[in-house]
Amino acid sequence: MFSSSSTSLSKKRLLLIVGILTGAVVLLEILFSSLLPEGLMTQSLRGKCDYIVSHPAPDIQVMGDSVSQGGIFANRLEETLNAHPGSRPVTVRNDSLGGTSPLFAYYVLKRQLRAGHKPDVILFAPNMAVTSNPIPERFWGRFARPGEMAESLRLGMPLSDMVFGLACRLSYTMRYREELRGAVTAGNLEFFKTARLPVELPGSESVESQPAPPENPNETFDARELPWMLKQPFRPLPYVDNHIRAFIELAAENGIHIFWIPMPIPQVVSDFQRESGTVAGFERYLQSFATEYENVRILFPESAVYPDSHFKDTWHLTDFGAWNFSGTLGEALTMYLSENPELLPGTAR
Amino acid sequence: MLFNSIAYLVFLGLVWVLHSLLPLKWQNRLLLIASYVFYGSWDWRFLSLIWISTLSTYYLSHAIARTGSQKQRKRYVAFGAMLNLGILGVFKYFGFFHESLQDLAGALGISLHGPAIHIILPVGISFYTFQAISYLIDVYRKDYQPSQSLTNYALFISFFPQLVAGPIERPSHLLDQLEKPRRVTGEMLHEALYLLLWGFFKKVVVADTLALRADAVFSADEFTSGMVIAGTVAFAFQIYADFSGYTDIARGSARLLGIRLNKNFLFPYFSKSPQEFWSRWHISLSTWLRDYLYIPLGGNRRGELKTYRNLIVTMLLGGLWHGAAWNFVLWGGYHGAALAIHRFFKSTYKSRSGTQHSVVSGLIKLTLMTAVTLYGWLLFRASSFQQIQDMTSGLFSSEPAALFLATFLKTCVYGAPLILVDFVCYRSNDEFAIVKWPLVPLVLFYLALIYGILILGVTNVQQFIYFTF
Structure with missing residues (x-):
């Protein structure tokens, strides 16, 4: 045991250390936030959200993450849909937000509807891997407003995610730890260089005509190099499921039809996920929504398998892959809409 | 709930705050509940194994202390050790020995066909089993008096900071601390x-x-x-x-x-x-x-x-x-x-x-x-x-x-x-x-x-x- 005087001395010393340490951390974080730029992803996320909320909604709005952001060309889709003229041309806009999860889609739609901008149809294309890894710290740290934070807790988000997310909100280092890690360990300063560039806004796609075929058609992916998120079994977290349901119900209340679009995957991912039962689980999950909600439709029951040369990595399509997929999606959508013209009022073909 | 997760930090923070507000008797109860919550967060079904280990060694230690017969004491300690090692053997080594036996028989030209058995390894089982056995042996050797409180003893076996990967504690070190009033110094x-x-x-x-x-x-x-x-x-x-x-x-x-x-x-x-x-x-x-x-x-x-x-x-x-x-x-x-x-x-x-x-x-x-x-x-x-x-x-x-x-x-x-x-x-x-x-x-x-x-x-x-x- 320690004598009372040494105990009180060490308590005083500890309090002093904790005090100085806290002060130093606060000071450093204030310095970082004032001197270093916000990340491009954050700027882009906020910029795109502002754009979506402040502009009239298109007829068809694409919502998802980076996979659908680069994998669906709105102008290609628009071109295909308008190739069979109806009473008015259809407008399409890709409002997918890179680096997000289905949580974001719900709150973006909510903000958008509150501003009075309602699309007729949503092409909802979240990546199935993010249903079990929904990046809650980005939601809390870079996006959510107080009311949305409260709602996310009501919809079942765990307390630990909230704590981590709030820490990300308050601390620049935590918010951009991945980017700072890249800067420290690999000298990658891209984050600091690009952060001041203007953000990419919806409708600014540059691809107007068919992109060039892939440079290396023989490139193949190795099963051993699959990212861990793609190897995870398909097990949506309850609170993500709650948010998806809230998203669908909000759309239903506002008369919005949702087409759930599984994005194409490479052969190696398909093989892995088929073997692990992930594909079957995802299919069942999709079907359960189509059965339960009248406003949900499934155009493709499962992810199409595209050649490896159509992908930049095991997740994202190249421009060439996206061009092909957008064409296929446009054809399927045209056919569906011609049989169900009530989905897009005033466009009967 | 891994130590290197936010969930653990939140959990530890909550336990720490509540612990510092409670008197000793309630502190140990709180820690016991917290330890079971912590372990149950991996797989609640395996809590039954901890309970078997805890109850068997607790009551056997009292039986050992009560009986005057050396032969009987030996039987109790042997039974307790066998029971706990048996559980460890089934959950940790059954598949290994089963496969090794099949391989050995195969090498000798004998075909052994049996159903493939896959048993999930309960996290930390090797650690708490050794801790429980050491308690029983210490009581048998008269190096330690059996604990009079099941709560304290159950906490000794399941204390969450060291439950899943040690250090493997001895009763004279950890259980003694759990049974006495504690003071957190600066x-x-x-x-x-x-x-x-x-x-x-x-x-x-x-x-x-x-x-x-x-x-x-x-x-x-x-x-x-x-x-x-x-x-x-x-x-x-x-x-x-x-x-x-x-x-x-x-x-x-x-x-x-x-x-x-x-x-x-x-x-x-x-x-x-x-x-x-x-x-x-x-x-x-x-x-x-x-x-x-x-x-x-x-x-x-x-x-x-x-x-x-x-x-x-x-x-x-x-x-x-x-x-x-x-x-x-x-x-x-x-x-x-x-x-x-x-x-x-x-x-x-x-x-x-x-x-x-x-x-x-x-x-x-x-x-x-x-x-x-x-x-x-x-x-x-x-x-x-x-x-x-x-x-x-x-x-x-x-x-x-x-x-x-x-x-x-x-x-x-x-x-x-x-x-x-x-x-x-x-x-x-x-x-x-x-x-x-x-x-x-x-x-x-x-x-x-x-x-x-x-x-x-x-x-x-x-x-x-x-x-x-």
Whole structure:
């Protein structure tokens, strides 16, 4: 045991250390936030959200993450849909937000509807891997407003995610730890260089005509190099499921039809996920929504398998892959809409 | 709920606040509930195994204390040990022995067909089983009076900071603390802060980063000497940072609650002999094996040859304790042989020329012991005998390998803080030497740890290696 005087001395010393340490951390974080730029992803996320909320909604709005952001060309889709003229041309806009999860889609739609901008149809294309890894710290740290934070807790988000997310909100280092890690360990300063560039806004796609075929058609992916998120079994977290349901119900209340679009995957991912039962689980999950909600439709029951040369990595399509997929999606959508013209009022073909 | 997760920090914070508000009786009840919640967060079904272990050893210890018959006491202790080892055997080793038997029969030309049995390994079972057995044996040996409180005893078996990967505690150390009023001093809180920060740093910065390098080498198809050495050194740092990081977090968490857990590591990579290594590496297991296996086998009291046998048998079983795989048995046998050989040379050298100490001889011994330890880690980490053979042959191949330089450099950079801090503490023979630093360097050290964890820490939560044992 320690004598009372040494105990009180060490308590005083500890309090002093904790005090100085806290002060130093606060000071450093204030310095970082004032001197270093916000990340491009954050700027882009906020910029795109502002754009979506402040502009009239298109007829068809694409919502998802980076996979659908680069994998669906709105102008290609628009071109295909308008190739069979109806009473008015259809407008399409890709409002997918890179680096997000289905949580974001719900709150973006909510903000958008509150501003009075309602699309007729949503092409909802979240990546199935993010249903079990929904990046809650980005939601809390870079996006959510107080009311949305409260709602996310009501919809079942765990307390630990909230704590981590709030820490990300308050601390620049935590918010951009991945980017700072890249800067420290690999000298990658891209984050600091690009952060001041203007953000990419919806409708600014540059691809107007068919992109060039892939440079290396023989490139193949190795099963051993699959990212861990793609190897995870398909097990949506309850609170993500709650948010998806809230998203669908909000759309239903506002008369919005949702087409759930599984994005194409490479052969190696398909093989892995088929073997692990992930594909079957995802299919069942999709079907359960189509059965339960009248406003949900499934155009493709499962992810199409595209050649490896159509992908930049095991997740994202190249421009060439996206061009092909957008064409296929446009054809399927045209056919569906011609049989169900009530989905897009005033466009009967 | 892994230690290196936000969920654990929230959990620990809540338990700490509630614990500091409650009187002792309620403190222990709170800790018991918290420990079951913590364990149940992995798989609530395995709580039943902890309860079987707790209740059986608690009531048997009372039966042992009550009976006057030595024969009956022996029966009780044997029954308790068999029951607990039986559970451990079924859940940890059944599949291994089943497969080994099938392989052996196959090699003899006999076909044994049986259903494939896959049993999930309950996390921490090896640790709490050994703890429960040590309690029973201590009561049997009359070294310890059985606890009169089932709550306190249940907490001794399931105390969450050390439940899943030790340190394996003795009743005279942990249970005694649980039964007495506790006082959290400023010194304990400061040590807790140091242990938690340093433990997290070791786990998420050093261990998880080097794991990627070691995994890359150990999953290769062909090996060269540079690769094998770099991969093995990376793994040596990984496993030390991982396990000692876990232990530090466990000890830091316990100190917040006014409880001191045993040391499990004492600068093991500065050891100059196998004997010294085992007095510095996983101390709670090696002393357990010494007290409950090596000494009952006869220890060093029955002549040199039997001492060697006892050392090898103890270490073989110690190896098997780590996991149901032959490479762990081989690793244990290898260290047993190293202990026996060292003992042989030590007695011969001592009897002929007495004890000599010099810096040069110390460095030679350190280098030799490092080589012995590293080859041991190769045996430990390898996924098959074939890989052990391939990597051992690879040690004699000098073809250049791209993996070598990247792995070696990363190991040096990430291993350096570990060696530096250990060296500072080793030189002053005080594991908390840094805590006593003047204010400014101490705060800078803590800041470096905090920002190291935030920026360099691997964010994808990785399980601790010893959770699987």
